[in-house]
Amino acid sequence: MSNKNWQIGTLIKKDMAAVNVMSLTFSLPNFETPMAGQHYDIRLTAPDGYQAERSYSIASAPEEKGIVQYGIELLPGGEVSSYLSALAVGKQVEMRGPIGGHFTWSTDMPGPLIMIAGGSGMVPFMSMIRHHLGKPKDIGREIIFLISARTIEHVLWKEELAEMEKTDLNIRIIFTLTNAEPDGWTGYSRRIDQEMLKEIFMTEQKTPKSAGIQNKMSAVPPAL
Amino acid sequence: MLINNDFIPKRGRSDRLPPGQYEDRGFPVLSLGPTPSISKDDWKLEIKGLIENPTIWNWQEFEKLPQVNVTKDIHCVTKWSKFDTKWRGVPLDEIIKIVKVKNEATHLIAHSSDGYSTNLPLADITLGKAMVALQYDGADIDPEHGGPARLLVPHLYFWKSAKWLSAIEFVDHDIPGFWEIRGYHNYGDPWKEQRYTFD
Numbered sequence: 364m365s366n367k368n369w370q371i372g373t374l375i376k377k378d379m380a381a382v383n384v385m386s387l388t389f390s391l392p393n394f395e396t397p398m399a400g401q402h403y404d405i406r407l408t409a410p411d412g413y414q415a416e417r418s419y420s421i422a423s424a425p426e427e428k429g430i431v432q433y434g435i436e437l438l439p440g441g442e443v444s445s446y447l448s449a450l451a452v453g454k455q456v457e458m459r460g461p462i463g464g465h466f467t468w469s470t471d472m473p474g475p476l477i478m479i480a481g482g483s484g485m486v487p488f489m490s491m492i493r494h495h496l497g498k499p500k501d502i503g504r505e506i507i508f509l510i511s512a513r514t515i516e517h518v519l520w521k522e523e524l525a526e527m528e529k530t531d532l533n534i535r536i537i538f539t540l541t542n543a544e545p546d547g548w549t550g551y552s553r554r555i556d557q558e559m560l561k562e563i564f565m566t567e568q569k570t571p572k573s574a575g576i577q578n579k580m581s582a583v584p585p586a587l
Numbered sequence: 588m589l590i591n592n593d594f595i596p597k598r599g600r601s602d603r604l605p606p607g608q609y610e611d612r613g614f615p616v617l618s619l620g621p622t623p624s625i626s627k628d629d630w631k632l633e634i635k636g637l638i639e640n641p642t643i644w645n646w647q648e649f650e651k652l653p654q655v656n657v658t659k660d661i662h663c664v665t666k667w668s669k670f671d672t673k674w675r676g677v678p679l680d681e682i683i684k685i686v687k688v689k690n691e692a693t694h695l696i697a698h699s700s701d702g703y704s705t706n707l708p709l710a711d712i713t714l715g716k717a718m719v720a721l722q723y724d725g726a727d728i729d730p731e732h733g734g735p736a737r738l739l740v741p742h743l744y745f746w747k748s749a750k751w752l753s754a755i756e757f758v759d760h761d762i763p764g765f766w767e768i769r770g771y772h773n774y775g776d777p778w779k780e781q782r783y784t785f786d
Contacts, residue, residue: 367785371589406607407594415596416607416666442597442609457589462783464769465619 367395369406372431372458374450380434382516384483385448386422388432389458396425399490400467403431403460407443417443420486421461422520424493425469431458434519436483470498475505477564479555485510485519492527492534506534509563511555513542537563603660604668605777611667616731619765623700623730623751630735632719636696636757639687646735650721652677652685657718659741661748662777674739676720679712682755691759697738697747698754705749705764706773707740709757716742719752744775744782 372389380386397403399421406416423432438444450456468476468491476495478488488508495501512518515538524536539551539559551559598609627646634642644652656675662668679695688709695707711717720728720739728734733750740747746766767773772781780786 367783369588407591408588409594409596410590410592413596413600414607415594415598415609418665440597445597446591446594455589456591462770465766 367459367462368393369457369459371455372405373455374452375430376432377450377452380422380519381483381512381521382514384434384436384517384519386432386434386520387447387450388423388430389456390430391458394429394431395461396428397421397431397461397490398464398467398469399425399494400487401461401463401490402487403433403458404462405443405447406457406459407446408457415443418462420490422486422489422493424490424497426494426497431460434483434486434489468494470495470501470504475507478506478508479511479560480509481511481555482513482517483519489520496527496531502531503533506531507563508534508536509539509555509559510536511539511541514540515545515548601670603670605662606780607782608662608666608668608777611669614669614732615663615665615667617663617665618701618731618750619703620701625700625730625735625751627735632736632752633754634682634686634757635754637689637692637759638757639689640685642686649677649719649736653681654721655715655718657739657741659739661741661745664744664746664771664775664782668777672741673724674718674720675722675725676718676736676739678715679717679719680715682719683713686757688757692757694758694761696756696758696762696764697749697752698756699749699751700753701751703749703751703765704762705738705747706762706767707743707747708761708774711740711743716740719755742776744772744777746771747775 370391370393372391374387375390376388378386402418402420404416404418406414408414419433419435421431422434423430435444435447437448480488510518528534528536541554544552630646632644632649654675654677658671658673660668660670661672693709695712696704698704717740720737736752738749738752763773770784772783772786775781
């Protein structure tokens with residue numbers, strides 16, 4: 364039986380990744396190591412046979428064996444997301460993957476890692492940056508991660524991001540908040556624009572490093 | 588199969604929805620990179636490969652070819668479907684007649700101006716099954732939806748309907764395209780749920 368067949372994932376951990384995003388971690392009996400940036404599909408089947416399927420990006424690192432962590436935005440009326448948000452630990456859903464061969468990154472690739480994400484579009488980048496931190500040999504790589512969110516409470520895993528910057532001084536995480544900023548906010552507070560990108564990425568000392576750059580951009584929905 | 592006993596479907600269901608799909612009343616935009624901006628003045632369509640009459644049309648020339656209107660349901664591999672989409676364009680049958688496709692041709696490779704490509708067996712683009720669409724819903728096709736001209740092959744998952752169509756190549760063997768070599772199904776029949784390579 365191929366790993367790519369539907370298998371039964373068990374919810375083992377559930378908490379909030381941001382004010383509007385739930386983190387759900389499933390264990391899988393037939394785990395296949397993903398590449399950072401890939402997704403796993405979820406399928407729900409109602410008692411009358413009706414099925415709904417969705418693709419969700421993986422937030423966990425490829426190094427985290429046997430589990431898949433998602434960051435799923437809670438959308439009012441969302442058919443699958445609202446079911447998942449109410450799912451109790453220990454409950455099961457059908458899953459299959461990993462899937463997707465375009466929007467992926469690995470520490471085997473050269474150059475800096477430049478990431479730009481909006482809202483829950485940062486989920487696949489969490490997998491990439493966690494993958495980087497999971498490979499001690501990769502420390503030293505230049506990483507710039509620009510995140511646009513409505514408020515600071517809408518940034519996923521913001522405490523973990525702060526820890527990442529302390530763990531690896533070559534990681535620079537920049538926020539821009541589009542709706543409201545906390546007192547004393549010194550970061551950006553507008554939508555991503557050309558001027559912002561120039562300020563962050565085109566400074567003189569950065570330009571020579573940009574040869575062979577790995578650019579990754581994401582927003583909701585993912586790139587396909 | 589696992590039954591999720593407490594799962595209450597919220598979406599409407601319809602026998603027009605292939606398995607795993609849901610109806611979206613909007614028109615989501617998904618692409619592999621930035622949207623190319625191509626004016627009608629700069630637009631060209633090259634027909635090449637195993638044909639008697641290699642041809643390059645500009646917009647004015649191409650627009651004069653016989654066009655038809657179709658109303659079709661479309662199905663994206665990312666799970667959304669959209670019903671009753673209205674398109675106008677030049678059927679592939681017309682193009683095949685004009686360029687005289689050779690007998691040994693078995694497949695068509697569609698090329699886009701952003702470097703994208705996708706493959707189709709000839710049987711899937713003849714007899715009214717495919718067109719080069721020039722209009723959506725009675726107006727020019729928006730650049731984000733593949734304008735000025737895109738391929739339309741509505742009976743297959745919508746990644747086969749290449750946006751920003753720049754060339755059509757007729758070949759005598761199958762050449763998997765951008766998504767087909769990146770984990771997506773080579774044929775892509777939504778009714779058989781051929782989403783991924785392993786389906």
